[in-house]
Structures are given as structure tokens and as C-alpha cells.
Amino acid sequence: MLGLAFSLKYRSAARAFRRALSVLAILATAHHASAQDVPLISGGVGFFTGANAGSTTYMPLIEPLLAAPIGHHVLIESRAALLESFAPNGGDQPGYNHTHFMGLTYLQGDYVALRHFTIVGGDYLIPFNTYNERLSPIWIGDFQDGPLIAALGVFSSGSGLGGMLRGNAIARNKYSIDYAWFYSARSGNEQFSAQRGSGGRASLYLPGQRLEMGLSYDRLLQGTHENFYGAHLWWQPRETAFRLRSEFARGHHAQGYWVEADYRTRAFGGLDSAIGRIEPVFRMQQTFRRDTIVSDGLPLVNTQRADFGLDYNLPHNTRIVTSYARQFSSTGKKNVWETGIVYRFLFPAWKGK
Amino acid sequence: MMMSSKYWLPGVLVLALVSAFALAAQQNGAPATGTSKTANAAKRTVPQSDEGQRIFQQHCSRCHTAPDGFSPRISGTVVRHMRVRASLSQHEEEELLRFFNP
Numbered sequence: 470m471l472g473l474a475f476s477l478k479y480r481s482a483a484r485a486f487r488r489a490l491s492v493l494a495i496l497a498t499a500h501h502a503s504a505q506d507v508p509l510i511s512g513g514v515g516f517f518t519g520a521n522a523g524s525t526t527y528m529p530l531i532e533p534l535l536a537a538p539i540g541h542h543v544l545i546e547s548r549a550a551l552l553e554s555f556a557p558n559g560g561d562q563p564g565y566n567h568t569h570f571m572g573l574t575y576l577q578g579d580y581v582a583l584r585h586f587t588i589v590g591g592d593y594l595i596p597f598n599t600y601n602e603r604l605s606p607i608w609i610g611d612f613q614d615g616p617l618i619a620a621l622g623v624f625s626s627g628s629g630l631g632g633m634l635r636g637n638a639i640a641r642n643k644y645s646i647d648y649a650w651f652y653s654a655r656s657g658n659e660q661f662s663a664q665r666g667s668g669g670r671a672s673l674y675l676p677g678q679r680l681e682m683g684l685s686y687d688r689l690l691q692g693t694h695e696n697f698y699g700a701h702l703w704w705q706p707r708e709t710a711f712r713l714r715s716e717f718a719r720g721h722h723a724q725g726y727w728v729e730a731d732y733r734t735r736a737f738g739g740l741d742s743a744i745g746r747i748e749p750v751f752r753m754q755q756t757f758r759r760d761t762i763v764s765d766g767l768p769l770v771n772t773q774r775a776d777f778g779l780d781y782n783l784p785h786n787t788r789i790v791t792s793y794a795r796q797f798s799s800t801g802k803k804n805v806w807e808t809g810i811v812y813r814f815l816f817p818a819w820k821g822k
Numbered sequence: 823m824m825m826s827s828k829y830w831l832p833g834v835l836v837l838a839l840v841s842a843f844a845l846a847a848q849q850n851g852a853p854a855t856g857t858s859k860t861a862n863a864a865k866r867t868v869p870q871s872d873e874g875q876r877i878f879q880q881h882c883s884r885c886h887t888a889p890d891g892f893s894p895r896i897s898g899t900v901v902r903h904m905r906v907r908a909s910l911s912q913h914e915e916e917e918l919l920r921f922f923n924p
Contacts (some may be wrong), residue, residue, distance in 0.1 A: 505898030505923065536903045544902050581905065584912045602907070609886045640911035647909035672909075676880055705884055712884075786890050815892045815900075 508537035508818040512548070513608030517790075517809035527555040532574070532607050537818070547576040548606070573660050574605075575628050589633040589651075592661045596635065596649035596670045597622035597685045598699040598716045608813035611731050611750040612778055612792050614805070618725040618756060620766030621718040622668075622687055622697035629653030630663035645674045655691055665691040670699075679705045685718075695721035710740060723767040725756035733782070741784075750778035750792070772798040776805075786813040874921025881908045881918075897922040 512533040519526050530552040537545045555567045577591035594602045601623050604610050635649035650669035656662055668687020674680070685699035697720050704713040710733040717726040729752040737744035756772045763769055778792035787810065794805040882888060882904065892900065898919060905915045 505895060505919070506902075507893075507895040507899060509892075509896040509899045509903075536899050538899050538902055544899075544906060546903060546906075579902075579906045581902070587906055589906070603885045635906070635909060637909045637911040637914075640913065645911070649909070674880075676876075679880065681884070703884065782887060784890065813889060815889050815896075817893050817896050821893075821895050 506538045507821060508535065509815065510535055510818050511813070511815040513606060513811050513813045515607050515809055515811035517613050517807065519613065519808075520804075520806040522803035522805070525557060529553055530607060534606075535818070542581045544579040544581075545577075546579065548574040550574055576661075583636075585636045585638055586634065587636045589635060590631075592628050592630050592663070593633055593651070594627060595623045595629050595653070595668075595687070596633070596651060597668065597687055597697065598670070598718060599683075599701045599703070599714070600716060601627055604714075607811050608786075608788070611729065611748070611780060611790070612752060612776055613790055613807040613809050614776075614792075614794075616716070616727040616729075616752070617754050617767060617772065617774065618716065618718045618723075618727060621720045621723070621725070622685060622699055624653065624664040624666050624687075624689060625766070626662050626664070628661075628663060629666065630656045630658075630661050643675070643677060645676070647672050647674070651687075664689060668697070672701075679707050693721075697721075710735065720759075720765050720767075722760050722762045723756060723758050723765055725754065725767065727752055727754035729753075731778075731780075740782075746782040748780040748782060750776075750780055752776040752778070768798060770799045772796060786815070787811070788813070872921065874917040874919075877910070877914045877918050878921055881910060881914065884908075894923055 510533065512531065514531040515529075517526075517528045517530065519528075530550065532548060532550050534548040535546065539545065549572065551569075551571045553567055553569045555565045558564050558566055573592065575592050575594050577589050577593040580588045580590075582588050594605075596602055600616060600619050605615065605619075605627075629651050631651065631653045633649060633651035635647070637645060637647045639646045648669065648671045650667075652667045653663050653665060655665040666687055666689045668685070670683055670685040672681055672683030681701070681703040683701050685697075685701070687697050689695045689697075697718065699716065699718045701714075701716045703715070705711065711730070712732075713728070713730050715726065715728040718724060729750065731748055731750040733740055733745055733748050735745055739745050752775070754774050754776075756767050758767070758769070758771060774794055774796040776792050776794040778790070780791065781789040783789065790807070790809045790811060792805075792807050794807075796803050796805065878888075885908075901915055901919045901922065904910060904918065910918065
């Protein structure tokens with residue numbers, strides 16, 4: 470019974486996914502693109518392995534992204550995820566168990582209406598803090614795992630269905646301010662599931678200091694109405710390949726933060742030398758429960774975790790991502806080992822002259 | 823034994839800040855990230871002070887490493903995608919497009 474339900478769900482998801490891709494393809498080909506505005510296909514394909522407290526998984530994964538401009542003001546963009554996860558059967562059982570997933574991460578239309586004003590419609594990534602919108606693609610993230618607080622403020626699915634206004638409010642030489650404000654309707658659709666809610670984010674960027682700081686807020690407007698608050702601070706010192714990123718998020722039942730630093734050296738022949746391609750990464754994170762109601766995806770008890778990563782940026786947009794994490798909580802300590810390889814692709818949707 | 827949570831945050835912040843300042847001090851004079859062939863090509867043909875390169879370094883490499891290179895036929899699409907995703911201003915979009923197509 471469960472297998473049949475899963476099969477039907479999978480077939481339905483596959484149908485919706487194919488339909489969405491067809492619409493995108495038609496939109497893309499219908500437009501007579503100018504020399505620089507050819508639709509593009511990008512994304513990442515990877516193979517990840519992990520050992521979490523002794524449980525091993527193997528996961529081939531592809532995340533394609535399509536961006537198709539229409540005219541001078543419109544962009545249709547979408548990202549999807551297709552993965553298969555393998556894990557050894559427990560006990561004395563030989564062989565592997567496997568599950569698969571295929572779904573749209575987002576599918577949105579952007580209309581650049583005015584200099585400081587872009588209208589977004591469709592199924593979009595919720596602009597709460599930075600991880601969901603900026604760091605979640607597999608070809609960008611320094612770690613295979615997202616942070617523990619990634620589920621706070623993004624309404625379970627990570628995406629909203631409705632509209633968003635966003636843009637650059639003020640752009641000066643010494644500072645700039647950008648904003649995003651969204652409203653999401655409730656949807657039970659297989660591919661476009663969303664919860665009713667509203668919120669946004671505002672960020673201040675200081676180019677001189679290479680410092681970005683921002684605040685996020687959103688409110689769930691169905692079931693028990695809950696507020697989520699977020700703050701982020703990013704720093705990339707001038708003329709270095711060092712990056713410091715951090716986020717704090719507070720939900721109705723839990724809160725937490727993460728701080729991540731990564732670095733590449735130019736001291737031994739530049740970033741493209743054998744040494745310069747090495748990228749040590751460190752992330753520290755903590756979560757705190759505010760009550761015992763667990764509805765947010767965070768650990769059930771207060772948790773501390775330190776991630777030590779060593780990435781290697783191979784030529785041709787290929788990256789090896791490895792890490793070891795030690796996690797502490799009152800329910801016990803555990804080790805998490807992860808290794809993966811990701812190839813990023815980026816090319817025009819069709820051949821040209 | 824579990825480490826007390828009150829020592830984690832200050833410890834991490836101090837470690838991160840000390841490391842960052844030390845690394846920043848070592849890197850005087852070197853250009854910022856940008857390994858893309860497009861970006862490197864642009865570096866060879868325009869002065870270091872070029873507005874587009876500055877925007878590229880500040881807004882694109884804040885999140886991700888530059889791709890090894892891409893077709894000029896999709897440069898407009900890339901820039902429009904970045905305009906929405908990184909909330910670039912119209913001026914920044916124009917300068918970035920000029921940077922990709924010097």
C-alpha cells in the first residue's frame with residue numbers, strides 16, 4: 470500500500486516536473502534572443518557520501534537550473550533536484566535500500582519593473598536570512614550539509630507560492646541597501662506546496678569594508694501563527710580570499726546560529742595553483758530549544774556542532790567537498806563524515822553561431 | 823563531558839576574528855577572487871579600477887567562486903539572473919555586462 474502510494478506520488482511529481490520543463494522550454498524557444506540573452510542551462514551534478522553516527526549513505530544528485538529571458542524586462546528561472554539515496558540494509562541483511570526524489574526547488578518569473586523594483590511571481594525561495602536563497606545550491610555550499618537552523622523561517626518547504634517585491638533600494642559608493650518582501654498563499658500541490666505567510670529581509674552592504682548585515686522577519690499565517698526573526702553578518706575582507714558568514718534565527722520553539730569561515734591562499738602561485746585550490750572551511754553552530762514542541766526541524770535538544778572541512782577546487786568547475794563534524798548534545802555525541810564531488814555546468818540552451 | 827554552551831560563542835567569535843585579521847594582513851596587494859576565463863580576460867584588457875570588475879568581486883564572489891568561463895551569448899542572461907538574485911542596481915547590471923563583454 471505504501472509502495473503504491475509512493476509510486477503514484479513519484480509519477481505525479483514526474484508528470485508535474487516534465488510539464489514545468491516543457492513550459493520553460495517553450496518560453497525559452499519562443500523568444501528570439503539577442504546576442505547575449507540566450508537562455509542558459511546551469512546547475513550542478515554531484516556524488517555525495519556520508520557516515521552519520523555510523524549510518525552510511527551514498528547519493529548521486531543533479532540540480533539543473535534554467536534561466537530564460539523574455540524581452541528586456543522578464544526572466545523565467547527554475548531549479549530542480551533529482552536524487553537517489555542508497556543506504557546499506559541494516560542487521561544481517563545484504564544489499565542496499567534506496568529512495569529517490571525528484572522535484573522543483575523553485576519556478577518563478579521575474580519582471581524588472583523599475584530601477585529599484587522587481588516583481589517576482591510563482592514558486593520562489595523564501596528570502597529569510599541567506600542560506601536558503603544563496604548557499605543552498607550544491608555547487609555553492611562549502612559543506613554537503615546545510616546548517617542546523619536552515620529550516621527556521623522558511624515554512625518547511627523552503628519556498629513560497631505567490632508574489633515578492635525585491636530590489637536595490639539605495640545604491641551609493643559607500644553603501645547600498647536591498648530589500649525583499651513576499652506573500653505566500655497556502656498550497657497542497659505536490660510540486661508547489663507552500664504555507665500561507667508573509668515577511669521579508671533588508672540588508673545593508675558597505676563596499677569599503679566588504680561587510681554585509683541584514684535582518685529578516687516572517688510570520689506564518691496558518692495554523693498556529695508563528696513569528697520568525699533572523700539576522701546575518703557576512704564579511705569578505707578586501708583583497709583576500711577569506712570569507713566569514715554567519716546567521717542567527719529565532720523561531721517560536723527554537724533558535725540558533727552558525728558561523729562559517731573559508732579561505733584560499735595566493736601565497737604559493739595564486740588561486741589556480743595546486744596549493745591555492747585548497748580551501749579549508751570551518752563552521753560552528755548551536756541550537757537551543759525554547760520549548761518541547763518540535764515542529765521546526767531543529768534537533769530535539771540543545772545541540773552544539775563543529776564542522777571542519779577541506780574542499781579542493783579542481784579545474785573545469787569541479788570541486789571536492791569533504792568534512793568531519795563532531796556534534797554534542799544531551800542525547801549523546803556523534804561524528805559525521807562527509808565526502809563528495811560536484812561538477813558545475815553552465816552553457817547556452819542551444820547552439821549558436 | 824559536554825562543553826558549556828556559554829564558552830562556545832565568545833570562543834568562536836574570537837577565533838574567527840583573530841584568524842580573519844591575520845589572513846587579511848597577509849594578503850596585501852593581491853587581487854580578489856575571480857578565476858573565470860571571462861573575468862581573467864577582462865582583467866587583461868581593462869584597468870584594475872574597472873567598475874564592472876569591482877562589482878563582480880563584491881557581489882558575485884561574495885557567494886560563489888566564479889565559473890571557469892562561459893559563452894558570451896549567455897552573458898546578458900547571467901547578469902539579469904544576478905540582478906534579481908543579488909539585488910543589483912540598474913547601474914551595476916550595466917557595468918557587469920560591460921565587464922563580461924569588454
